[in-house]
């Protein structure tokens with residue numbers, strides 16, 4: 001049996017080594033130019049070239065090597081009968097929640113002011129207040145829910161907004177309640193998947209609905225945010241600061257004003273890491289379920305795009 005990995009070189013090598021370790025009987029092809037494409041049964045992909053999977057006539061599974069699937073679904077040549085699955089991994093949720101916690105604690109404890117004070121050798125002990133945060137999670141899927149529950153457990157005030165109603169142990173909003181949700185928070189953590197509905201969702205109109213200066217953390221997709229509107233909202237005080245891991249254009253161009261803006265902190269799309277060892281087990285499990293005609297875990301609903 002053969003499988004194929006179509007992804008940039010760095011994750012590819014780790015995925016290959018982990019797959020070889022647990023399933024030495026599977027012949028792994030890297031990239032598109034291997035022999036016997038008809039023997040390839042599953043494909044692990046990250047931003048595969050459009051149309052590239054068509055040559056694998058007997059493909060039974062396409063697996064996204066990350067949590068997001070927008071990069072896979074851009075390609076509408078993947079026949080609709082082939083299930084598309086994605087990483088849903090506690091290890092990845094651990095990584096994402098820690099990132100969000102880091103961004104929130106730095107903001108809550110005014111860490112950036114203390115860094116400035118340190119540079120000036122200023123003992124700023126008495127100028128400090130812990131910020132009273134009301135943290136709103138825009139998107140409470142697997143990753144959003146993990147972070148929301150952990151922050152609630154730590155004593156933070158948390159609420160959530162999701163596409164469809166959810167029973168949660170914190171106040172949660174859905175559908176046409178976005179405005180109400182936004183009116184109750186002063187930290188907005190965005191974890192929505194990228195879909196036509198979430199395209200440019202973080203725009204000036206949405207920022208205007210915030211009732212308090214709000215700290216924005218975006219760890220979803222760059223195309224969900226409108227960077228010019230973020231600058232405007234920062235200038236007008238609708239946003240008190242932003243912590244961004246994703247950008248309209250990646251890598252972020254050198255000339256972007258985001259790099260040096262005093263109210264912006266950023267990282268290069270590294271909020272949650274994928275752990276190939278765990279993810280490989282998931283690929284194999286999905287494939288076995290397909291073989292045995294069992295319900296396929298982690299399958300993406302192509303119409304919802306997540």
Ligand code: OXD
Nearest residue numbers: 065066067068069272
């Ligand atoms: C993902 C990502 O989707 O890293 O996993 O963006």
